[in-house]
Amino acid sequence: MTVDVQRNESPGGLLGWVDTRLHLGPFINALLHVRIPRDAKTFYLGGITLFLFGIQVVTGTLLALYYRPTPDAAYESVLSITSDVQFGWLIRSVHHWAANLMLVFLVLHLLRIFAQAAYKYPREITWIVGGGLLLITIGFGFTGYLLPWDQRAYWATVVGTEIAGGVPLIGSSLLLLLRGGAEVSEATLGRFFGIHVLVLPLLLAGLLALHLLFVHQQGLANPKRAEPRPGRVTAQQPPEKLKPFFPDYILDEVIAWYAVLAGLVILASLFPAGLEPKADPLVTPEHIKPEWYFLAVYQLLKLVPETVGVVAPVILVTIIVLLPLLDRNQEIRPRRRPIAILLALILLVGMAVLTYFGGR
Amino acid sequence: MRSLRPFLLPGLLAVGSLFLASIATAGAPAGDPASGHGALQVSQATPTPEVPLESAPPLPTPITHRGDASSTGCVDCHSKVDNKQAGIADDWRASIHGKEGVGCADCHGGDPTSDEITVGMAQAAGFQGVPDREVTVGLCGSCHANAERMRPYQVATDQYSKYFSSVHGQRLLTANDDRVAICTDCHGSHGVKPASDPTAAVYPLNVPALCASCHADATKMESYGIPTDQYDLYKVSVHGVQLLEAQDLRAPTCASCHGSHAAKPPRSDEVVAVCGNCHTATQALYEESAHSRLERVGPKCWTCHGTHDVSEPNESLFLHEGGVPEYVCATCHSPTDQSLRLEMDRFEDPGDRRCDTCHHERSLIYSQVEAIAGAIGGARTAYDTALLRIDDAASLGMIVADADVAAQEAKTELIKARAAVHTTKLTTISELTDATVAKAGAAEALANAKLADSDFRRQAMVVVIALIALNVLVLIGLRRRLHAQA
Numbered sequence: 105m106t107v108d109v110q111r112n113e114s115p116g117g118l119l120g121w122v123d124t125r126l127h128l129g130p131f132i133n134a135l136l137h138v139r140i141p142r143d144a145k146t147f148y149l150g151g152i153t154l155f156l157f158g159i160q161v162v163t164g165t166l167l168a169l170y171y172r173p174t175p176d177a178a179y180e181s182v183l184s185i186t187s188d189v190q191f192g193w194l195i196r197s198v199h200h201w202a203a204n205l206m207l208v209f210l211v212l213h214l215l216r217i218f219a220q221a222a223y224k225y226p227r228e229i230t231w232i233v234g235g236g237l238l239l240i241t242i243g244f245g246f247t248g249y250l251l252p253w254d255q256r257a258y259w260a261t262v263v264g265t266e267i268a269g270g271v272p273l274i275g276s277s278l279l280l281l282l283r284g285g286a287e288v289s290e291a292t293l294g295r296f297f298g299i300h301v302l303v304l305p306l307l308l309a310g311l312l313a314l315h316l317l318f319v320h321q322q323g324l325a326n327p328k329r330a331e332p333r334p335g336r337v338t339a340q341q342p343p344e345k346l347k348p349f350f351p352d353y354i355l356d357e358v359i360a361w362y363a364v365l366a367g368l369v370i371l372a373s374l375f376p377a378g379l380e381p382k383a384d385p386l387v388t389p390e391h392i393k394p395e396w397y398f399l400a401v402y403q404l405l406k407l408v409p410e411t412v413g414v415v416a417p418v419i420l421v422t423i424i425v426l427l428p429l430l431d432r433n434q435e436i437r438p439r440r441r442p443i444a445i446l447l448a449l450i451l452l453v454g455m456a457v458l459t460y461f462g463g464r
Numbered sequence: 465m466r467s468l469r470p471f472l473l474p475g476l477l478a479v480g481s482l483f484l485a486s487i488a489t490a491g492a493p494a495g496d497p498a499s500g501h502g503a504l505q506v507s508q509a510t511p512t513p514e515v516p517l518e519s520a521p522p523l524p525t526p527i528t529h530r531g532d533a534s535s536t537g538c539v540d541c542h543s544k545v546d547n548k549q550a551g552i553a554d555d556w557r558a559s560i561h562g563k564e565g566v567g568c569a570d571c572h573g574g575d576p577t578s579d580e581i582t583v584g585m586a587q588a589a590g591f592q593g594v595p596d597r598e599v600t601v602g603l604c605g606s607c608h609a610n611a612e613r614m615r616p617y618q619v620a621t622d623q624y625s626k627y628f629s630s631v632h633g634q635r636l637l638t639a640n641d642d643r644v645a646i647c648t649d650c651h652g653s654h655g656v657k658p659a660s661d662p663t664a665a666v667y668p669l670n671v672p673a674l675c676a677s678c679h680a681d682a683t684k685m686e687s688y689g690i691p692t693d694q695y696d697l698y699k700v701s702v703h704g705v706q707l708l709e710a711q712d713l714r715a716p717t718c719a720s721c722h723g724s725h726a727a728k729p730p731r732s733d734e735v736v737a738v739c740g741n742c743h744t745a746t747q748a749l750y751e752e753s754a755h756s757r758l759e760r761v762g763p764k765c766w767t768c769h770g771t772h773d774v775s776e777p778n779e780s781l782f783l784h785e786g787g788v789p790e791y792v793c794a795t796c797h798s799p800t801d802q803s804l805r806l807e808m809d810r811f812e813d814p815g816d817r818r819c820d821t822c823h824h825e826r827s828l829i830y831s832q833v834e835a836i837a838g839a840i841g842g843a844r845t846a847y848d849t850a851l852l853r854i855d856d857a858a859s860l861g862m863i864v865a866d867a868d869v870a871a872q873e874a875k876t877e878l879i880k881a882r883a884a885v886h887t888t889k890l891t892t893i894s895e896l897t898d899a900t901v902a903k904a905g906a907a908e909a910l911a912n913a914k915l916a917d918s919d920f921r922r923q924a925m926v927v928v929i930a931l932i933a934l935n936v937l938v939l940i941g942l943r944r945r946l947h948a949q950a
Contacts, residue, residue, distance in 0.1 A: 186863045193863075193921075352946060359939050366932045373925035376861040 140353060141326035142345040145220070148360035149213035150319075155361045156206040157308070159368070160244075163199040164301065171251065173297035175290050178253035179382040186379060197372035203245060205368065207397055210241055218427075218448060221436035222325035225333055228428035230318040233311050235425030240308045242397065247300040249395055250293060258383030259392040261296075262288050267398075267405065270414040287385065330436045396463065400455045403462030420451075518637045520628035524599075526570070526606040526613070529590055531577035533567035537584050538576050555655035564617070571595065571603055597642040601627055604647040623647075626726035643684070645727075650674055666724075669707065671717035672698055694718075697773040716742065732764060732808075739765040749886040761804045768817045775814070777882070779844060782837035784818050788825040796822045836885060836893050843881055843900035847874050850904040853911035862914040870907035874900050 115123065123129055170189055172181040185192040214234065217223055223231035250261040265288065269279030284291030325331075332338045347353070394402050405413035423430065431444060438445050531537070543553040556562045561570075569576045574591035578584040585591045595603050605624030607613050614621050627633040632644040650666055651657075657664035665674045676695035678684050685692050698704040698718070706715035721730060721738050730738045736756070740747030743765075755762040768781055795810040797803065811817050819833040854867045881896035 183863065183865055187866065352943075355939060355943050355946065359936055359943075362932050362936045362939070366929050369925055369928050369932070373921045374861070376863075376921075378861060379863050379865070 135320070136350040136354075138320065138323060138349045139346040140324045140349050142347045143326050143328045144324040145216075145327060146324065147212070147216055148357050149209050149216050151357040152360055152364050153206055153209045153213055154312070154316075155364060156202045156209060157312070159202045160199060160206065161305070163195045163202065164305075166195045167199055168301055171297075173251070173293055175253060175293055175383070178251065178293060179379075182252045182254075183379060186377070193376050194372055197376040198368055200377035201368055201371040201375075203248060204396075205364065207241055207245060209364075210238055214238065214424075215448075215452075219438060219445075220325060220327040221330075221438075221441065222327070223428045224330070224431070224434065224436060226331055227318070227322055227325060230315060230322065231428050232425055233315045233318065235421075236311050237308065237315060239421070239425075240304050240311065244300060244304050244308075245395060245397060247296040247304065250288075250296045251300065252379060253293065253383045254380040255383055255387070255389055256380045258288060258385070259389055260394045261292065263392050263402070264394055264398065265292075267401065267414060270405075270410040271418070272411055272415065275414075327436065330434065333434070393463070396459065399462030400458035403458040406462075517629055518634055520625050520633070521602065521637070523609050523624060524602040524606045526610070527573050527590065527592070527603075529569040529573055530575045531567075531569065533562075533565040533570075535567065535569075535576035537578050538568040538572075538574070540579055541581065541584075552654045555652075559652075559654060559656045560658050561656055566607075570607070597646055598636065598640070600646050600648055601633070601636070623725040626723070630723065630725060630727045631729075632727055645678060649678075650724075668713050668717050668719075669711060671719055671724075672704065672708065675718040694772045697770075701770075701772060701774045702776055703774055714742075733760055735764045735766055746883055746886055749883055753886055753888040755888060758804065761806050763806060763822070767806065767808070767811050770811075770814060770817060773814065779837055779841050781818060782833055782840075783820045784815075788820055789816065789818070791824055832888075832890055835890055836888075839890075839894050839897040840881060840885065843878050843897035843904070846901040846904035846908075847871070847878050850874060850907040850911065853908050853915065857911045857914035857918065860915070860918040862918055864911060864914060867907050867910035867914065870903060870910055874903035874907055877903055 167185060170181055170185045170192065172178060182196070185196055187193075189195075217231065217234070246261075246264060249264075250257050265279055265282045268282055269275045271278055280286070282292070282295075283289070284295050326344060329341060329344065393399070401413065401417050404416065407413075408416070433441055433444065435441050539553045539556075542549040544550070556568070561567075567576055568574070569590075572592055572594070573589070575584045575586070575589035578589075583589060601624070605627075608619075609621050609624035611621045627647075628637060632646070635641045635644045636646070652665065657666075659666045659668075661667060662669070664670065672695060679690075680692050680695040682692045699708060703716050706712045707717060719727070720741070722728060736747055736750060740750075750756050750765075755764075769775075769777065792807075792810060793799075795807045796805065798805045806822075810821060820830060823829040823833055850867075850871050854864050854871055857867065858864045877896055877900040881893055881900055884893045884896050887893070
């Protein structure tokens, strides 16, 4: 992005040749040259999540060149990617770790927005779309986990789909829909692959575009002052201090991306993605555990009746996604929102405890 | 036998050279025409002659009576007498007999169609009460040895004749000893269950405890003068652990080696065939060996592996640890004519089940044993080393599937080499240990390649992190300039 967009006349050379035809200057101007509150503290979490998604698209595409989505060939193709393909281990390990980190940063981003009350007027829709992005990301994790077709993948999916089968009323249909049959089989692998590489990426790209468009339209929230609501008299405040989005903020964001990239390289090098023995529907491993982000639900199911254990997380996720519609408190300072903050803390501690015991 | 040593040793020293020569000849590799039997002073004296078996008594005819199993006269009353009697009725109903229409009167006689005690249990109606232990076997046999009677159930009908060939049956017949096990001691009386029923005392997993209920009881065994430690030894043996702990029904129970109805300890000349029932391949290898050619006086499976206390075999079975043992001539040579023999008592202690208990350290065979032990030990070390390297690579997160496959191939060769020890042929064993070492080497090379790859990844990681750090430094510089401009 080296276009000198501040000049009104088109630049020379190739870029000028393009610009004289498409007149992209004003568009890029509008995209980049926005001003953001100097007090805005994003910790670059949303941007990092976006960066990790980009990494997933690139590494995922490369993996798809070698991966074969049938029970006969899936395991061997992953083995070949990891052992034979040049730098295949790196691509697969980065894909594996970036998937985990993407979810981590997405949740941190959500917590930042929650703590700063940035989901309130006028950004309710942005939050709800963000909730959709969270669900899609979990869906990526769930569908991607099966693809190596090793014992862990197979049995985690057996357990995971069984949990889905516990949903009241629609459980059995949902189970059949997810598995494409009574058992986790070739049909399951086929649809999980299709969903993972086609359905979810398209959905995510669409929602992400909306999410970014909304953020662009509304600008970043200022955690120190609530947005004035139409028709309400607000006390006169000193003018908001602003700073340019480009290049100031973007520069910091890119430094954060580099830091995450370094973390990814270290994780992928020291803890490369492993592979268990090939899936065997006739041999149930002693301990079947789902991925870490499902451990809380997994542990909850051990403690409460199945229906409660399945319905409670669904209700919780619904509440989280629809939070801006439920939380009518206009206050944005955390100290003035004790109930919301306390409930969130209880939820976080509860999930951490469940995850800890689920993982033991 | 140890008491003979002071007398034997001086005598044997005198003819020592002659003996060493004969031992050396016995130790020549198989296939060597010079090592034929003719060169050996092998005592092929027949063992203690078998006592001819007392034949089974004539099979009694089944009890005849009025009515059939649907006649409820007996149960109607007896289930009301007391809890014990009611329990007997319940056991019978749940038993295979109760289900297949074998009623009370089939064993006890009487008239089950009558509710009157004076009729149902009248001697005139053939009532016999509780059968004596001596007649019980015949009573069971009257149906169970009848092929026509047993045809619908597709079960064997040889239990009666087998029983009277057993130690139990023979004692019952010849000594009139009714303390020996009879049918009902193992199968129960009223609650007889098929052997396939996991709750039956005769279900394979329960057989060792069933036999031990008498054979581990010192009081019961006292008058027979037989040991009572078999169950304790069996429980911790490879066979016992596999059956009782792993619940692996392929593992042998007492009955697998001794027989069930025909229970009797296998004879020395039977033991190879008994073990070979399961260890078929090992038996075939043993039969190629110099040991096998010695027939009765040669070491058998139990000489090295024991009987009830069979443990996981390993290289320690070759030679005594910490030097040669005290050789006892009488272990292998008859004190009277110095011909070859095998003194089984010498192998009671598992620590003495070693090649050098027989093969003197100055014999050719001893050096051959050393060579075999060295070859097997070397193969084992090569395999273990490969496994360690594979573990190292796996613990670094490397995918070691191909090295695992190579190690598995090495393991197959090692298993074959260890089994080939039974042939006592150094060349056969060496070929297999060489193959083990070669395949273990291939597995280790694959693991080493993974380790090298892991090292490369770490070095490359440092370079990449350094490049990223450089980029970040440049960006931080840019940022400073930007802020300075502002």
